[in-house]
Amino acid sequence: MQEIAEKYQVKQETLLDFSANINPLGMPSSLQQKLVTSIQKLAHYPDIRYRKLKEAIAKFHQLPQQDIYLGNGAAEVIFNLAQVLKLSQLLLLAPTFMEYEGAFRNYDTVFSYYLLAPHNFQVDVADLIAYAKKEKVTGICLCNPNNPTGQVIAKKDLLILLDFCRQKKISLIIDEAFIDFTPLEENSMISELANYQELFIIRSLTKMFAIPGLRLGYLLTSNQNILKQMEMITVPWHINTFAEIAGREVLKNPDFIKETQNYVKEEREFLVENLQKFKPILKVFPSEVNYLFLAYQGVTCLQERLLEKGVLVRKCDSFRGLSAGFYRIAVRSRVENMALLQALEEVLCEE
Numbered sequence: 047m048q049e050i051a052e053k054y055q056v057k058q059e060t061l062l063d064f065s066a067n068i069n070p071l072g073m074p075s076s077l078q079q080k081l082v083t084s085i086q087k088l089a090h091y092p093d094i095r096y097r098k099l100k101e102a103i104a105k106f107h108q109l110p111q112q113d114i115y116l117g118n119g120a121a122e123v124i125f126n127l128a129q130v131l132k133l134s135q136l137l138l139l140a141p142t143f144m145e146y147e148g149a150f151r152n153y154d155t156v157f158s159y160y161l162l163a164p165h166n167f168q169v170d171v172a173d174l175i176a177y178a179k180k181e182k183v184t185g186i187c188l189c190n191p192n193n194p195t196g197q198v199i200a201k202k203d204l205l206i207l208l209d210f211c212r213q214k215k216i217s218l219i220i221d222e223a224f225i226d227f228t229p230l231e232e233n234s235m236i237s238e239l240a241n242y243q244e245l246f247i248i249r250s251l252t253k254m255f256a257i258p259g260l261r262l263g264y265l266l267t268s269n270q271n272i273l274k275q276m277e278m279i280t281v282p283w284h285i286n287t288f289a290e291i292a293g294r295e296v297l298k299n300p301d302f303i304k305e306t307q308n309y310v311k312e313e314r315e316f317l318v319e320n321l322q323k324f325k326p327i328l329k330v331f332p333s334e335v336n337y338l339f340l341a342y343q344g345v346t347c348l349q350e351r352l353l354e355k356g357v358l359v360r361k362c363d364s365f366r367g368l369s370a371g372f373y374r375i376a377v378r379s380r381v382e383n384m385a386l387l388q389a390l391e392e393v394l395c396e397e
């Protein structure tokens with residue numbers, strides 16, 4: 047956001063930011079209070095082994111504490127995992143969260159499995175497996191839900207993929223950074239961790255609990271060998287005291303996640319319904335998360351046009367596999383969503 051504000055010389059504070067996929071309810075108020083009252087704790091080092099935080103995560107997921115590796119955001123997990131795994135031949139979706147390519151390209155040859163607009167950017171698992179066989183990959187990495195498309199791969203398909211990976215001894219990395227915006231139990235692969243040591247699940251707390259500036263994520267795997275190697279390359283005290291407090295606090299409150307899911311579903315449906323009136327120049331793809339993926343057929347840059355109205359959306363042409371004309375918008379509050387629709391109306395009328 048800062049970069050765009052600087053580029054177009056607009057004041058950041060005046061922009062309505064639909065470019066970041068953060069919980070529209072913001073940070074839980076209990077967390078805000080906890081952080082304010084914990085300020086004195088910054089005068090001490092955090093526990094170097096983060097036992098209480100790991101205990102909270104283990105309890106939340108009903109997993110052994112030893113299966114958890116903490117990260118300064120999921121981003122740190124991704125880069126450290128890439129460094130340790132050294133997969134040599136890795137299959138990535140395209141488009142997907144771009145940091146994967148950045149992290150793994152240093153160690154591996156990256157193969158892109160291109161998702162297609164006519165298929166709503168959905169993953170066809172049988173086709174993906176055929177591609178993985180053809181390229182003889184040693185690792186597959188998927189974001190579920192995917193970013194920027196908002197698509198979810200059904201658990202039954204992931205189980206087929208997991209079976210294939212197990213037979214071929216392929217490492218499977220699943221990024222579930224946005225999975226808690228969808229009904230959790232249905233889609234998460236956490237239940238399979240004990241069954242396959244080469245399964246790596248990445249989670250983030252920065253989106254659901256609106257703490258991207260605080261940074262906290264983690265890796266879940268039963269592969270103790272990889273976890274040990276990751277600990278060896280990790281800088282001591284990489285999780286700051288506030289992030290440690292935040293993790294322990296937010297995981298106590300699953301009701302906040304449920305409340306968010308309901309809120310996001312309602313607002314997403316409101317946006318989808320109202321965006322239909324801009325068809326065919328603007329197409330909205332199906333999504334199950336807190337953001338929507340759009341294809342715009344106009345000749346101008348929708349991001350620039352909306353900026354003139356004080357609204358910032360994410361232009362997606364920098365994602366591998368996407369050309370100009372694709373945009374991502376966050377699901378926000380009703381008032382903000384209405385402001386976005388109004389801005390779109392004005393911009394598209396002028397087209």
Ligand SMILES: Cc1ncc(COP(=O)(O)O)c(C=O)c1O
Pocket residue numbers: 118119120121122143189192193221223224249250251252253258261262263
């Ligand atoms: C799919 C996905 N995974 C991971 C991340 C990084 O999350 P964190 O803020 O925890 O580093 C992002 C950030 O946008 C993301 O989209």
